[in-house]
Amino acid sequence: MVSEWLVVTAVVISALSGVPGLLSPRQGPARERLFTGAMTVAAVCAAVAALVALFGGTSQELSAPWPVPGGQLAIRVDAISAMFVLQIALLAGLGAWYGLAYWPQRDHPRDGRKLRVFYGAVTAGMLLLVVARNGILFLAGWEVMAASAFVLVSTEDHLPAVRDTGYLYILSTRAGTLCLFAMFALLGAAGSSAGAGADLHMDRWPAALSSPLGDAIFVLGLCGFGLKAGAMPLHVWLPSAHANAPSHVSAVMSGVLIKTGIYGLVRLTSLAPSPPAWWGYALVAVGILSGVLGVWFAIGQHDLKRLLAYHSVENIGIIFLGLGVAVLGRSLGRSDLVVLGLAGSLLHVWNHGLFKGLLFLAAGAVVHATGTRQIDRLGGLSRRMPRTSLLFLVGAVAICGLPPLNGLVSELFVYLGLFRAATSHDGMWLAGALGAPALALVGALAVACFVKVFGAVFLGEPRSADGANAHDPERPMLVPMAILAAGCAFVGLGAPVVSMALDVVVAAWIGPGARSAPALSSMAPVVWISATSAGLLVVIVLLTWWLVRRARSTAAEPAVGTWDCGYAAPSARMQYTSSSFAERLIALLAFVLRPSVHPPKLEGLFPESGSFHSHVPDTVLDRVLVPSFRLAARLLGRLRPIQHGKLHLYLLYIFGTLIVLLLWR
Amino acid sequence: MPAVEPLLVLILMLNFLLLGTSRLRTAINTSAFQGAVLGGLTVLVHGGFAVRPILVGLATIAIKGVLIPLMLHRALRDAAIRREIEPYVSSVVSLLLGAVATGASVLYADRLPLAPQHRGSLLVPAALATVLVGFLILTSRRKAITQVVGYLVLENGIFMMGLTLHDAMPYLVEIGVLLDLLVAIFVIGIVMNHINREFASLDVTHLEQLKEE
Numbered sequence: 001m002v003s004e005w006l007v008v009t010a011v012v013i014s015a016l017s018g019v020p021g022l023l024s025p026r027q028g029p030a031r032e033r034l035f036t037g038a039m040t041v042a043a044v045c046a047a048v049a050a051l052v053a054l055f056g057g058t059s060q061e062l063s064a065p066w067p068v069p070g071g072q073l074a075i076r077v078d079a080i081s082a083m084f085v086l087q088i089a090l091l092a093g094l095g096a097w098y099g100l101a102y103w104p105q106r107d108h109p110r111d112g113r114k115l116r117v118f119y120g121a122v123t124a125g126m127l128l129l130v131v132a133r134n135g136i137l138f139l140a141g142w143e144v145m146a147a148s149a150f151v152l153v154s155t156e157d158h159l160p161a162v163r164d165t166g167y168l169y170i171l172s173t174r175a176g177t178l179c180l181f182a183m184f185a186l187l188g189a190a191g192s193s194a195g196a197g198a199d200l201h202m203d204r205w206p207a208a209l210s211s212p213l214g215d216a217i218f219v220l221g222l223c224g225f226g227l228k229a230g231a232m233p234l235h236v237w238l239p240s241a242h243a244n245a246p247s248h249v250s251a252v253m254s255g256v257l258i259k260t261g262i263y264g265l266v267r268l269t270s271l272a273p274s275p276p277a278w279w280g281y282a283l284v285a286v287g288i289l290s291g292v293l294g295v296w297f298a299i300g301q302h303d304l305k306r307l308l309a310y311h312s313v314e315n316i317g318i319i320f321l322g323l324g325v326a327v328l329g330r331s332l333g334r335s336d337l338v339v340l341g342l343a344g345s346l347l348h349v350w351n352h353g354l355f356k357g358l359l360f361l362a363a364g365a366v367v368h369a370t371g372t373r374q375i376d377r378l379g380g381l382s383r384r385m386p387r388t389s390l391l392f393l394v395g396a397v398a399i400c401g402l403p404p405l406n407g408l409v410s411e412l413f414v415y416l417g418l419f420r421a422a423t424s425h426d427g428m429w430l431a432g433a434l435g436a437p438a439l440a441l442v443g444a445l446a447v448a449c450f451v452k453v454f455g456a457v458f459l460g461e462p463r464s465a466d467g468a469n470a471h472d473p474e475r476p477m478l479v480p481m482a483i484l485a486a487g488c489a490f491v492g493l494g495a496p497v498v499s500m501a502l503d504v505v506v507a508a509w510i511g512p513g514a515r516s517a518p519a520l521s522s523m524a525p526v527v528w529i530s531a532t533s534a535g536l537l538v539v540i541v542l543l544t545w546w547l548v549r550r551a552r553s554t555a556a557e558p559a560v561g562t563w564d565c566g567y568a569a570p571s572a573r574m575q576y577t578s579s580s581f582a583e584r585l586i587a588l589l590a591f592v593l594r595p596s597v598h599p600p601k602l603e604g605l606f607p608e609s610g611s612f613h614s615h616v617p618d619t620v621l622d623r624v625l626v627p628s629f630r631l632a633a634r635l636l637g638r639l640r641p642i643q644h645g646k647l648h649l650y651l652l653y654i655f656g657t658l659i660v661l662l663l664w665r
Numbered sequence: 666m667p668a669v670e671p672l673l674v675l676i677l678m679l680n681f682l683l684l685g686t687s688r689l690r691t692a693i694n695t696s697a698f699q700g701a702v703l704g705g706l707t708v709l710v711h712g713g714f715a716v717r718p719i720l721v722g723l724a725t726i727a728i729k730g731v732l733i734p735l736m737l738h739r740a741l742r743d744a745a746i747r748r749e750i751e752p753y754v755s756s757v758v759s760l761l762l763g764a765v766a767t768g769a770s771v772l773y774a775d776r777l778p779l780a781p782q783h784r785g786s787l788l789v790p791a792a793l794a795t796v797l798v799g800f801l802i803l804t805s806r807r808k809a810i811t812q813v814v815g816y817l818v819l820e821n822g823i824f825m826m827g828l829t830l831h832d833a834m835p836y837l838v839e840i841g842v843l844l845d846l847l848v849a850i851f852v853i854g855i856v857m858n859h860i861n862r863e864f865a866s867l868d869v870t871h872l873e874q875l876k877e878e
Contacts, residue, residue, distance in 0.1 A: 651800065651803045651804045
């Protein structure tokens, strides 16, 4: 009961947090502080609720009648909800603090209030939907979240690019919601025909999911939730939305908002008593596609935030892989696969929130200091923004799945699950045999991509005047990043503690009826992970200390060498750019990525100066969706004559339809 | 329900008055009167003097009988027009069509699978006839204000149809419909203001110019 009431409090406070700012005409900072304070209170409430639900044991459903057909105000914070609530609380709370310095009212009198009101609303919507126990209540939270996110994405709606992004986002989210409407309708129909009543309470879903309509429900859920999560063919809205939103909004969107899609799928699969094996194969297939193509598209990007957004697609792929393994385990009765797959998947949800939140906030600090997101205009920022660059490095190491940080832990769980699937004899070896190499490929490409980003943005020399006067941001921006970095380190070093929490969540996913699953620590070397990570961390710290000392003690090298290896007058243009670094990898997969390259025309012995330009558009959006929409517009254009603008005839159409319907039969 | 039938007849007669008149002021007042009669009808059909039917009835009278007509009269004053000239269908033909529609509704209602308590009652035929008359006004008049009146009559018909469901339909839905209507009229009022300012007239045929090429 305690955690339910706390979450309700958090929902109410965060929903109202931006409202006082609307009522006052003054521009003073007091309203922003009030907003940040309210968001902090809401975040603390939600976080306490989640911790109580995770470690305190029992949870009890809170319900009230709701005069909406099929609806009920039913709320419960079980372990699965608690994981997501904790993450939402962390990122939304930190994002609000970050926003104090990143998007202050005095610099943004036009859109600051709007941003804060809908930032609170998006948080409230997310919190509501992950604790809702009723389909209609879930949809209500979902829509509040989706609609508020539209306003947040189009915060700077005076820019045409931002408006386009907003339209693309709202179209995608409507399409996803349409799938969910159909899914809930089927859930209700199948539930009532299975004798469980048309009420959309989650207790009735298992009956619907094991009925013949279960497969259709799953496919609709995969589309609807997959669209929100940004899984590969459905990711079209994600890159530009993450790139164009303010950075703390990007952090919340990438860190938690897209995870609500994952939550939906986790919840749906947890309620299916015996899912068919192809559900698992489908999830694994989507995971492989998302993971590999997501990271590959990321390598081709020149926009820092767009690049990070494609990494979200990649990480969603890893999460899908883990979930697929868990569903396979459930359908084939292998509880070890369930534990490893689900723990890997859910821990990666957590981890991705931590390190991607950190990376987006750090990218925001870069944008804030330099005014550009173009990687090829930046360079040499590690000397001007040492703290930001260190934090970005932490996030980059974490997202690549390198020790000693958190990415390693969750990816290791997924690997172990895939290995076990690959060595099993009951037909699912293919999933493991394809999934494990794909995951390895993803990891390697992610390293390549972040070497590119870190090298181009933080090392070397500035490529333009944009970054020349950059400096570290103020404390409200730095502290949230530091907290997230500490979170990355905590999950890496404290793997045994985390695995205990994951055991609780896995038990909730399996459900009370089944036999209890083996503990995660009995299958994965969690103690070894944390011991190795700790040892590695000590080595890194010592090595850094030694290097710094040596660098200080040795005298400065002479500025000019004897013959300079030909580099007598180095310029910033001689550095690797992001496109030159990525060129070889992009060329490998050019048949999918379809990079557009505009080389200069060089003729004669002394050609005129030219310019080189290349970019990697989104294949699904620019080569599939846009052309097919154009075609549809051309074909449907033939129906234009009935759209003549005569109001009376329009009404007559309706009148005629009505008469026809009345006389039908 | 002794007093219900006379009220229904009154509503049908008001339909004909609406079809026959060309004065906008009369049209607005007639639709307002029809709305107010509906409010009384709500209380009578729901039977007895319980609190909630009376509240719904009062809300109906307040919104349909007072608030919306006031808004329309204001729009009328701003636009400075009085008469509907040259409708697509003349008032005599309109009256004839209205009579046909009413007769057809009575005949048609017999074929509907109605609940036993509505069989033989005038409620369903009157509702159908009012819907059809609303459509007739909507499609055959030129001025935006008459169109709004047509919309109101149409909505009155739907409201009457809803009365047959008073056991199944929660009051929330009726209140919701009333609020929707109010908002719709509000929006239409704003739109009319814009039409008037743009074209210096309230003739909706001008709206053809808004068509996208």
